[in-house]
Amino acid sequence: MDEALQENRSKPIPDLSGKIAIITGAASGIGRQTARDLAKAGATIFAVDRAIEACAQTCAALPDRMSPLACDVTSLSSIQVALDTVWKDHGRLDILINCAGVYSMQPIMAITEAEYDRVLSINLKGLFFVSQTAARYMIKAGRGGAIVNVASAAGRRPSIGSLAYSASKAGVISMTQGMAQELAIHSIRVNAIAPGAVETPMWDAVKVAYGQDRAAGAPTVEASLLAETPLGRLCRPEDCADAILYLCTDQSAFITAQTLNVDGGMYFN
Template sequence: MILVQTSRLSGKVALVTGGASGIGKAVCERFAAEGAKVVVADLDGTRCAEVAEAIGPDTWGVALDVTSQESIDAAVRFSIEAAGKIDILVNAAGIYEVQSILEISRERTARVFQVNIEGVIFMTQAVARHMVERGEGGRIINFSSQAGRRGEGPAVAYCASKAAVISITQSCAQELIRYGINVNAIAPGVVDTPMWDVVDAKLGSREGLQPGEVKRRVAAAVPAGRFGTAEEQAAMAAFLAGPDAAYIVAQCYNVDGGNVMS
């Protein structure tokens, strides 16, 4: 059971990409429970509206394609108009591709990089400009992956993209902290979300395994002996967004059940 400190984010406004499902949705729910106003942003605007309605008052949904600058600008503008400002950006949108180095194509690699790398860069740029103009600081939290720390084949483009997120976090943090904007990252281990069901199916098919077998083996290899939950990732995001993390800058936190020790 996760203890929720319901006032930690009171008065704050958070824009969460990838907010309609998985870790992003859990972040939206946790932030709202801690007092924040939340904008749920994802590709499916209808789904975003449904998630926002389920969360409750002071929550909005907006369609967002992080590969489109027009869409990014529209989502940021909507958030400011609806909630008055943006104090917190969470870059949780991302895609996974199973492609080994022997199979990889330029087209599929470009798509992974557009979403997982360029999406983080240009969402950060758009929101940081607003934060700098307001002059009241802010928090930006990026979701990387353990794959970006140690490789996780056959998914070379995905691993490269998530390693890039760590570097982007460090570079942006060094530049933006002068404006009172803290930038940090979270590297989840294996988390039981719909994306892992897709991974299980794709990798299982490649290796001739029954559905669920990849997930079972992966969970058994985690020192904690299980998959993590999206809610556990959201708890770290809430900490990094809150006042207790004011002196934390340019860090990437492993929330992974002991997979990586650093």
């Protein structure tokens, strides 16, 4: 059991008993924390990822309520098979968290078509088709639902050197607004979070990528970021999971089409 699960958190846990939830990107970082927190809140979790062994480790924390499900979000047939499994098992779907994503540090003049397609296909196209498939089942079940997308502060303001990633996350914010408007008639709410730098394996890779680009003596990317963060620390996976939990419970019943910044005060819009 890892530290995140052992932690004795004093915050009240919302009640999601009876809810069926799918979390993509659940093998690591924010997705793993969110999957476990939703399970602790009583939901039945399908932890979806292409890294199925790591996903099984996520589920080992609360095996009675969590099942790993292999899925590559860039493949429509893979999405269909995974979500069919959930439907056949439970005949309902209440919550979808779109967390699967990849970072890419490639300046405009260096990015290749293959890298551009990889990033957009996972972060934006994948998120769209998982949502479309999930929404079909939510509509079929007739109980409404909640979708929460993981965007990024980079979707608010593009980071230098990561144009494709930033554009994909701006796209997630736009898609959140559009999906929310179209799906409201079915009582499906769609919201997003926009985290700043989160202490996960992805952030470790970002630091390495930026480090290679810095002149000797320049502040590290982490130091620059902390200087712009009023709350003075990096985001933790549990900060994101708390915001996501709020957005998928009835505590946020009248909130849709919004993107909540989870960034310690870095951005205001």
